Amino acid sequence: MAVALQxxxxxxxxxxxxxxxxxxxxxxxxxxxxxxxxxxxIFHTSNLxxxxxxxxxxxGRPWASIMAGLGGEIGFxxxxxxxxxxxxxxxxxxxxxxxxxxAWANPRDINHHERQLIAGLGIELSTxxxxxxAGKIESxxxxxxxxFRFAVNVNEALGNCPKYINVxxxxxFPSALPQILYRVENLQPKQRLPQDVINFILDADTVFVGSIxxxxxxxxxxxxxxxxxxxxxxLPGFLRVSPSDGQTIVMPDxxxxxxxxxxxxxxxxxxxxxxIVSFTTGDVLYLTGTAKNIVxxxxxxxxxxxxxxxxxxxxxxxxxxxxxxLRQQAGTAVERSPYSPKVKxxxxxxxxxxxxxxGRKCVLESAxxxxxxxxxxxxxxxxxxxxxxxxxxxxxxxxxxxxxWIGPPQYRHMxxxxxxxxxDDRVRTWTVSSAHENSEMTWFELTMREVxxxxxxxxxxxxxxxxxxxxxxxxxxARDVAAGIVGVTGDFYLGQTHVNALWVAGxxxxxxxxxxxxxxxxxxxxxxxxxxxALATREPGIMVKQLTPLLAQISPxxxxxxxxxxxxxxxxxxxxQRGSQRLSIHHGRxxxxxxxxxxxxxxxxxxxxxxxxxxxxxxxxxxxxxxQKIQREGFY
Numbered sequence: 001m002a003v004a005l006q007x008x009x010x011x012x013x014x015x016x017x018x019x020x021x022x023x024x025x026x027x028x029x030x031x032x033x034x035x036x037x038x039x040x041x042i043f044h045t046s047n048l049x050x051x052x053x054x055x056x057x058x059x060g061r062p063w064a065s066i067m068a069g070l071g072g073e074i075g076f077x078x079x080x081x082x083x084x085x086x087x088x089x090x091x092x093x094x095x096x097x098x099x100x101x102x103a104w105a106n107p108r109d110i111n112h113h114e115r116q117l118i119a120g121l122g123i124e125l126s127t128x129x130x131x132x133x134a135g136k137i138e139s140x141x142x143x144x145x146x147x148f149r150f151a152v153n154v155n156e157a158l159g160n161c162p163k164y165i166n167v168x169x170x171x172x173f174p175s176a177l178p179q180i181l182y183r184v185e186n187l188q189p190k191q192r193l194p195q196d197v198i199n200f201i202l203d204a205d206t207v208f209v210g211s212i213x214x215x216x217x218x219x220x221x222x223x224x225x226x227x228x229x230x231x232x233x234x235l236p237g238f239l240r241v242s243p244s245d246g247q248t249i250v251m252p253d254x255x256x257x258x259x260x261x262x263x264x265x266x267x268x269x270x271x272x273x274x275x276i277v278s279f280t281t282g283d284v285l286y287l288t289g290t291a292k293n294i295v296x297x298x299x300x301x302x303x304x305x306x307x308x309x310x311x312x313x314x315x316x317x318x319x320x321x322x323x324x325x326l327r328q329q330a331g332t333a334v335e336r337s338p339y340s341p342k343v344k345x346x347x348x349x350x351x352x353x354x355x356x357x358x359g360r361k362c363v364l365e366s367a368x369x370x371x372x373x374x375x376x377x378x379x380x381x382x383x384x385x386x387x388x389x390x391x392x393x394x395x396x397x398x399x400x401x402x403x404x405w406i407g408p409p410q411y412r413h414m415x416x417x418x419x420x421x422x423x424d425d426r427v428r429t430w431t432v433s434s435a436h437e438n439s440e441m442t443w444f445e446l447t448m449r450e451v452x453x454x455x456x457x458x459x460x461x462x463x464x465x466x467x468x469x470x471x472x473x474x475x476x477x478a479r480d481v482a483a484g485i486v487g488v489t490g491d492f493y494l495g496q497t498h499v500n501a502l503w504v505a506g507x508x509x510x511x512x513x514x515x516x517x518x519x520x521x522x523x524x525x526x527x528x529x530x531x532x533x534a535l536a537t538r539e540p541g542i543m544v545k546q547l548t549p550l551l552a553q554i555s556p557x558x559x560x561x562x563x564x565x566x567x568x569x570x571x572x573x574x575x576x577q578r579g580s581q582r583l584s585i586h587h588g589r590x591x592x593x594x595x596x597x598x599x600x601x602x603x604x605x606x607x608x609x610x611x612x613x614x615x616x617x618x619x620x621x622x623x624x625x626x627x628q629k630i631q632r633e634g635f636y
Contacts, residue, residue: 004034004156009223011268021258035082036157040131053120054210054227055100061288063096064210064275071174072325085152092178094320101148104140119227128162164233167335170326178323192246205236210273211265230262237343253308282324289315338399338489364481369464373450380443389440394519395493395512399429401484431511435518449508492633499529506608521553532561540566551581565590607633
């Protein structure tokens with residue numbers, strides 16, 4: 001991969017330092033490529049029905065626009081090479097990109113370097129996949145009926161974090177009839193946004209964020225000017241509007257990949273663009289303005305329990321009704337990201353003082369330590385009148401919010417020891433290792449490994465350390481430990497039909513398979529199935545103790561082979577064998593030839609660290625296993 005950058009620009013370094021990530025990401029600029037990988041090109045050309053992009057207006061302000069093909073159909077993007085995108089988009093009155101396209105006819109404007117800059121975000125809302133690109137517009141060709149063909153030279157490409165994307169099923173809506181409701185190019189300092197615009201902002205669960213980095217002459221060769229495009233998501237209402245002035249928008253910064261490119265651009269230029277789309281009505285709101293990143297106590301003074309946020313002062317906006325040639329499919333629901341924290345109000349809003357108490361809670365009931373960094377935590381879910389029943393499939397995960405128990409992070413100018421703690425929303429997701437098939441979940445177990453320096457896992461393991469209980473003993477916490485239940489997530493689960501599968505686990509990646517085995521042990525008349533579990537672990541003894549009672553209760557109709565691969569000592573481990581269930585230990589890494597013996601004609605589920613999973617997938621593909629037969633679950 002050819003690297004696009006020569007380092008983080010000064011704005012990125014500044015905000016990374018303020019949030020304590022400077023050391024952690026100091027070399028991560030190398031992951032930005034100067035061309036698009038083949039999977040990005042295929043994704044852009046074959047999967048997308050719209051692309052949000054950033055361009056710059058004649059006053060140097062960024063705007064976030066929406067590019068979509070005729071009628072909202074997929075296929076409006078082509079990629080002649082790894083450095084080129086050709087986008088044929090139908091624009092509508094009010095979209096800032098139409099001004100850019102119109103200005104292209106004026107040679108003076110197209111020679112203005114900033115107006116050639118463009119950045120886009122290929123985002124597939126149905127799958128949470130997204131990939132970023134940036135570069136410059138080489139040409140714009142006017143075709144007909146407001147259709148323009150953009151030739152874009154791409155010089156930056158990056159896969160992007162999908163953590164807060166809300167899943168939607170979009171379908172073409174060719175009968176959209178765009179109508180400009182408001183168009184204010186320069187909002188006056190004391191002029192408020194119209195109330196219907198404010199309501200539209202407060203209803204949003206997604207915002208497309210446009211930014212720009214303007215280089216200085218002395219550093220232009222190393223840090224050239226460029227545009228940026230990103231998306232931020234949350235629960236409806238995560239964006240707040242200051243009631244005191246009616247033109248200040250506050251966007252909380254949730255923990256992410258820590259690169260902070262968008263915030264870095266804002267830090268450098270003090271400019272930002274927000275664009276909000278209603279996928280039910282097709283209405284689009286475009287906003288541009290000045291912006292400032294606020295961290296630490298200053299941020300907490302604006303929004304309780306939020307130590308990093310971006311404040312936008314709107315300088316211009318356009319609101320277009322019925323513009324988007326796409327709609328959320330009728331009868332489908334939005335799948336909320338399980339990572340999104342609950343909505344936080346501005347301290348100046350009256351709602352900030354109210355404790356609504358509308359969320360489900362869970363309480364730590366007991367904990368059992370298995371090793372110095374491995375334990376099982378059992379939570380109970382107190383009943384609540386009127387609450388929806390919680391259900392979970394074997395292999396799925398639960399997201400928990402520990403903010404009320406641990407408290408918000410405290411700002412420090414530098415924190416090389418625990419940088420992530422400075423911008424930590426205290427939301428964590430773990431696979432549930434117990435099974436609750438066909439029943440309401442009133443309790444659950446998490447088989448958890450302590451993360452070195454981890455705020456939440458560290459606090460939970462401190463309970464065990466304070467008890468001084470021996471390994472294997474059940475500990476009742478001496479103090480109340482409660483967490484908010486954000487939600488249940490995951491499409492990596494065990495179904496009810498015949499299973500012919502290879503399960504592959506690396507270390508703590510065994511947890512979804514513990515849940516699946518537990519579910520199988522509770523099925524009295526399971527369908528005939530054949531399962532191989534390949535487990536790479538440093539703790540074979542612990543894993544055997546966890547697996548043995550589950551295997552003993554599974555019906556003989558289910559044939560299970562467990563192959564444990566380890567470099568640890570195993571001479572004192574007893575291996576029970578029972579009819580259709582076989583458990584074996586092998587010394588060393590999983591050999592390459594093993595996969596050719598066990599993968600044939602099987603559905604393959606993989607859970608483990610990224611490098612482990614990548615290696616398994618590559619080897620399986622080398623043996624001819626098609627990608628559609630392989631499903632992966634990452635660590636949350």
